[in-house]
Amino acid sequence: MRFRFAAFPLILASAAAAIWCSAVQTAWAQSNSDPDILAAYVYRYADYYLPYAIQSSAAYKPVGTLNTMRDAGLGEEVDYAVQNAIPASQEDLREHARKIFKPWRYQFGSDSYLDCIDWADEACKAAYARRGWNFGSGPTYQVWARTRAAAGRSCSEVSIAFRGTVGLSGGDWFSNFSRFGSPYDDYYQQLQRNVDTIMKQIQNLDCYKRAARKPQIVSTGHSLGAGLAQFVALATKSGGPRIAKVLAFDPSPVTGAHLVNKALLAENVQRLVIDRVYETGEVLSYARAAVQEYPQARSRCNPQVRTVEVKAARGSAIGLHGIELLATNLADLTYNEGNPLGYRAPATLVGGCDVIYRPDSDEQLIARNGNQRFAALRRIYARSAGRLVASNPANSALRAGVTRSGLRQPDSRRATGPASNAFALAAGGALGFTPLPRAE
Structure with missing residues (x-):
């Protein structure tokens, strides 16, 4: 969710968590051991995470x-x-x-109730026959593909982006409570059968079929959408293509793992990577920090779970939850004083874990062509450098x-957009490159 009443289904749990956290250090959420990425270093990877944050924001449209x-x-x-993210x-x-x-x-998507997308799927029909009550709404998702224009519009990666909670939608709210069980046909159950x-x-996308090498599939989303993105990676049936990586922004602690057969769950988490990116x-x-459905943040292999702390804004707990704020901060963190910091993908082979996911080699063009790509951006900064003061x-x-x-300096915009560049201001107002502080 955006935050349009985004986390109220979990507000009571959050309040309990705040009390719990006052006495217990959240070691895993802010761990300084690999493979987690601390706020002090997240700027190195902001270019990498930004496209998925934009997709997660667009999922609300x-x-x-x-x-x-x-x-x-x-x-x-x-x-x-981009306009809806920043x-x-x-x-x-x-x-x-x-x-x-x-x-x-963009390739295709859905924002309606999911009965069975394919009525020839006998397993889906059987599950649909056992469905509970529903609110007439379903999980909103959009499928995006990274295309290769020079290769006949083939694609190298396909991403499924899920929307979070919007307003007072009953289907959204009851899906947020899916972990506790309900008689409703919530979004996790709708996705499970579809x-x-x-x-x-x-697999039937033209760009997918054109690719010389099978494109890898990832999932992403914000809040409830991040929980759904993790769920589809856990619930994909054996024998078909698997989701290689999940990019979850400000994620719900509910992943729907309780709905998945244990044997299938054990198979799908092999070599899976989950990055949980949060402000x-x-x-x-x-x-x-208080309650977290499987997989836990402490998981280091099968799946490999990384917490990626941004720490680039000040504001209320609810205000800091918005996906537009996070996307804007990631965009801001990719350069300093108009100078690009360069593309870098997080390491994939960490701590001896073997993973399915590999960063797309095409993305390295961002680093190689950085000087040309950002020439116009530098001129923009030369004209409007005052924004950084x-x-x-x-x-x-x-x-x-x-x-x-x-x-960022706190002001009235602190929870809706950057008040200044994401890097600290040097003493006396001169702009300087100061990495964000290490989490303690």
Whole structure:
């Protein structure tokens, strides 16, 4: 969810978690041991995570709108997704995000109740016959593909992006409570009987069939959507293509693992990677610290679970939960003073764990062509460098606090967009490269 009442289904759990955390250190959420990525180093990988954060934000938009753009074939969905992830007040960040997101194209999606996508699927029909009550709503998801224009529009990676909770949707709320069991046909159960059909639809994509090497499939999402993204990786049936990696933003502690047959669960977590990316202090981080459905954050292999702490904003626990804030911060963290920091994918072979996922070799073009790609962006910064200066230069104590903490200067925009560059301001107002602080 965006945060449109995003985490209220777990507010009580979050409150309990806050009390629990006051006495117990959240060692795994802020671990300084591999393979976790601390706030002090997340800027190195912001370029890598940004496209998936944009997809997770776009998942809140109507599928019909994206279908129309797809059918027009003009690539308008790229700009549409970026505009909905990053506010208009941050046009320089939008321009950067467009370049990063340019290779991706929307393929298909759904934002309605899922009975059976394929009525020839006997297993789905049997599960549907046993369904519980429903609210007439289903899991919203959008499928994106990273295309290779130079290779006849084949694709190298396909991503399934899930939407989080919106407003007072009953289906959304009861899905948030799926861990505790209910008589409802919630989103986890709808996906369980349809996930393999979705995977077949991906295999039937023209760009997938054109690829010389089978594209890897990943899943992503925000909040409830992040829980659903983890679930489809756990629930895909044996024998077909598997999800290689999950990129979960401000994720729900509910993954739906309790619905999956233990043997299938054990098979699907082999060589799986899950990156849980969160803004420090966002509301569900307390819930995840208090109660966390399988797999646990401490899992180091099969699956390999990484917590990726951003820590680039200040605000309320609910305000910090928004996906637009996180996407904007990731865009901001990819460069400093108009200079790109370079593309780097997180290591895949960590601690002796073998994994399915491999970073796409095409992404290395970001690093190789960085100087050309960011020439225009540097000119933008030369014209609007004032955006990087703290909004209250007279308050030297506050400015010093920003420098010490490495966080954005707090103001009225702190929970909706960056108030300054994500890197700390050097003493005296001069801009300097100061990595974000290590989590303690």
